[in-house]
Amino acid sequence: MKVSEIEMISPQTVEECLYHLGEKDKTSRFIAGGTDAVVRMKDGAWLPDTWINIKQLDSLRYIKEEENGIHIGPLTTHTDIVHSGLLQKKADVLTAASKEVGAVQLQNMGTIGGNIATASPAGDTIPTLFVLDAQIELTSLMEKRIVPINEFFVGPGRTVQAQEEMITNIIIRPQTENEIGIFEKLGPRKAQSISIVNVAISLKMGEKSRECLGGKIAFGSVAPTIVRSEKCERMLTINPLHDEAIQDIAGAAWKEVMPISDVRASAKYRRSMASALLERGLYRLMKRWDER
Incomplete structure (x- = not known):
């Protein structure tokens, strides 16, 4: 497939993304860092009707501590995680994993949401999310639901995420001092x-x-x-x-x-x-x- 034949849209808000996901007559996939998506596309594995470019949605890129845990936006890069003082102190196992995600260039581009959504059994950050009792927030136009990490993956490349849903938040348990x-x-x-x-x-x-x-x-x-x-x-x-x-x-x-x-x-x-x-x-x- 030539690049000129690929339909790509760049929504400005999460709501716009969800609207496009809800279109029944088209298949769509998100692209952010592209470290997985571009490879899969070249291999002919991922060929949706529309690519939804979410790289510029800054509202989905954050690391913050709330009462119920540490919240990480799906567009947070591995470099963001490595350099986060909060995560170094309260989720050192996750920062250690992000340091191992490919070369520095891949860490700069790749996102934690992409690592989760790809659902590879070899994904470096995914085992750390299991030991940190992560919860995945999935959002559609109709509802928002929270899925425990141990219920999210059903096989290689397969999750419980529906076509009309997107990952909008990852919540992890902060590690204690001991x-x-x-x-x-x-x-x-x-x-x-x-x-x-x-x-x-x-x-x-x-x-x-x-x-x-x-x-x-x-x-x-x-x-x-x-x-x-x-x-x-x-x-x-x-x-x-x-x-x-x-x-x-x-x-x-x-x-x-x-x-x-x-x-x-x-x-x-x-x-x-x-x-x-x-x-x-x-x-x-x-x-x-x-x-x-």
């Missing part, structure tokens, strides 16, 4: 490629040495959607997180992931690397906690 997080990623080249495996970890620590009061672990690129490692999470509180406990927890991870083999890695390799990344992440978190 909570620390980390994001670990394995890719062919550091920070430049799609994850072979990734993991987000958030731990709530106690007053005793390496005492963990609870935690959340989410793996990406090991199943059709993100996998919460519930068995490993339960093991976090059994013993202080010294070497033996960390190794036991990491050893249990391979039973909870369900990877496939593809051109990037075999299922067996992904299972092994899921355990290795979890072990490395827990070691690094404990080193940080010890140095506080």
